[in-house]
Amino acid sequence: MPQVSIIIPAYNGERFIAKALDSILAQTYSDCEIIVVNDGSTDQTAAVLLPYHHQIRYVEQPNRGVAAARNQGMALAQGELIAFLDQDDVLLPNKLALQVECFAQHPEIGIVHSGWRLVDAEGNRLADIEPWHEAPQLDLAGWLKRMPVLLSAMMFRHSWLKRVGEFDSQFKQACDVEIVQRLIMLGCQTAWVPEITVLYRQHDQNDSLNTLVQAEEVWTVQEQFFARSDIPPTIRQIERECRYYTLVWIAWRLYHTGHPTEMSRYLEKALSYRPSTRTEALMQWIELFQRYEAEYGKQFDVQQLTQSPAWQQLVSLLVKPG
Structure with a gap:
């Protein structure tokens, strides 16, 4: 069984998804599985992913939205820890290692969070986001006041995700915020890794x-x-x-x-x-x-x-x- 399952929901991601996968394969931590859920793409996403099929678990489903794609990935995941990566984002090399180590040091927590770097379509730096300065304690009040949710910068204990249930598929843009709120209300604790661990790409086709x-x-x-x-x-x-x-x-x-x-x-x-x-x-x-x-x-x-x-x-x- 892998320690970490990384779930990528893919929809018309031919432009950037190879870079997302390459960033996982280049991680300093390798005890992981990669699950890609193709959510009914109509472009060449499937063709772009063909060379990676021996390195990923690949499934297709009719287009049902990002929440449903993540839920499908979670149903397949075997890891004790779950990471999500959007198809246009890129993990920095130590992302998994840093967050897995944080879980090892804090067995009581259910979420590890970190910072992210905003980059343009070509990967050029725009700004670094370090939310721990304004929300040093990610208790319920800290989450609600700031709500610094970026799934690509986070990692979850699988047992907590099983306990809270699925992403709410009625939401196309805010299913991540909604599930984090449910987790925290259940008593799930969060710890910071106060480092930039992911590149959050800004481009003209961002869902946001x-x-x-x-x-x-x-x-x-x-x-x-x-x-x-x-x-x-x-x-x-x-x-x-x-x-x-x-x-x-x-x-x-x-x-x-x-x-x-x-x-x-x-x-x-x-x-x-x-x-x-x-x-x-x-x-x-x-x-x-x-x-x-x-x-x-x-x-x-x-x-x-x-x-x-x-x-x-x-x-x-x-x-x-x-």
Whole structure:
């Protein structure tokens, strides 16, 4: 039995999936199996994977979405530990070794997390994301306030995934956030490996660019979470704060991907969760947008935002008397 099962859900991944596989085969840790679930690709993904068939477990299924593909991979996995890798991401050489060692040192934990490097389509560095600085303790409060989920940068104890159940296939963009929330509510503990271990590729076909779906799903996941009756009182006390920052982050994602009207709608909703004046809220939104943009290695154009019709309409709405 392999110690680690690495699951790659593949859908029309002909462009990058070979690089993802090569990065696994180049790991300093080798006690692993690679499971690739082809989720009904219509491009040359199957042909690209042919040379790797003696090194991977390959299965095909009709297109049912990334959650269903991951669930299929988990059903086949034999490893004690589970890692997920998106078809366009790349593992750095010590990723598996570092995280397996962390599990060995901390038998009580169910998740190991690490940082990631944003790169462009050609692999050029954009920015390093080191979430442990803002969320040093990934307890339930830490996850909810920051929710730094990137499955490619994580590793899970298989027994915990069996306990929590499958990814929720109703979600196309937020099934990862939803399953992590369920794990933490069950008492699953997380430890950091405070190093960059994966390259998270940004390109024009990223699923995460479908931010209209992403926004709706992220908010639905949070609504479902806070509708639970078993939330600890300490978490209930930070509910409004969590909702506020989630809405502002969603608004930035929408603006970042060219949906200013929808951005305004989420910012209006955020205002109801923050006891600040409306002028203070406007200033804070600009500051947060700048911070989120900087995390992606980009300079935020404040003037472009504040002069946009959507922002001007938002300002006029918020400064109305009463």
